[in-house]
Amino acid sequence: MPSIPSNKPYRVGRSRTGLGLFATKPIKKGTKIIRYFGPLLDSKKKEEDAIENKYLFELNDRWTIDGSVRKNIARYINHSCKPNAESDVKPRKRKVFIRAIKNIEPGEEINYDYGTDYFKAYLKPIGCKCASCEKKRKKKRAEARAEKARLKAKAERKALKQAEKLAKAEAKDKLKAEAERKSKKLNGHSLNGKHLNGSSRVRGIGKKPASRKRPASAPAPALQA
Known part of the structure; x- marks a missing residue:
């Protein structure tokens, strides 16, 4: 010095x-x-x-x-x-x-x-290294960091919103599928509560009742002379 x-x-x-x-x-x-x-x-x-x-x-x-x-x-x-x-x-x-x-x-x-x-x-x-220019650069760096953080937060909010929307859609589809499954289950039961397969029919439905045959009358007894 x-x-x-x-x-x-x-x-x-x-x-x-x-x-x-x-x-x-x-x-x-x-x-x-x-x-x-x-x-x-x-x-x-x-x-x-x-x-x-x-x-x-x-x-x-x-x-x-x-x-x-x-x-x-x-x-x-x-x-x-x-x-x-x-x-x-x-x-x-x-x-x-x-x-x-x-x-x-x-x-x-x-x-x-x-x-x-x-x-x-x-x-x-x-690059000027005076206090004034350093202050400007520091301010610009801070603004850049703030802008980066703002964009990141915006992207996160957008992603969260999309995730919530997707979750709601999935929940809606799940409820719909559950309702359809219950509906099919109810339609697959007989009136008496027994489950029938697709080829079975309820007995008596679509058939005519069988006609009853009358018993043959006994022959009249022969008269004696």
Whole structure:
């Protein structure tokens, strides 16, 4: 960790993206917190214009600050899409200061917006990890989980409804079958309660009663002479 005088209102510490700059004392809105400095690069010089790193701070079309030097404590300030500080660029003086745009409490990480070009070149490809973007992603994940749970509950309700409908249909069919079985059983009994098979008939039904034969009359006795 770089050495920082105790009278400074910040320190370098661990952040979600590696190292970051944190307030050690209350910092009021509008306060110049720290200067972003380093060697000045002249774009008119090919060897200087060819230098590339993540700490280049462009002042104008010609001058750029190479903030990669270790003594530049401001290089530890991370990007945020909702920052509590901003870069105060003074092109004529070829200086950049980081100024608070909100009251910053001790323990809070100091951050500022790196700008659209830097964001597109370095942050967007890997996904911005600032607190604001992490909060958005967390919210989206929570919404996705809630939607998944809602769809699951809906599917379960639908399945339960279908199961109940099927159970009712099966119960109805069972009752119908039971009624038909009882009806067939009743139709298969004789009037006297005896069960008959399909080929049997009730005795006497469909037949004429047999005629009774009268007994032959005895011959009359012969008269004696």
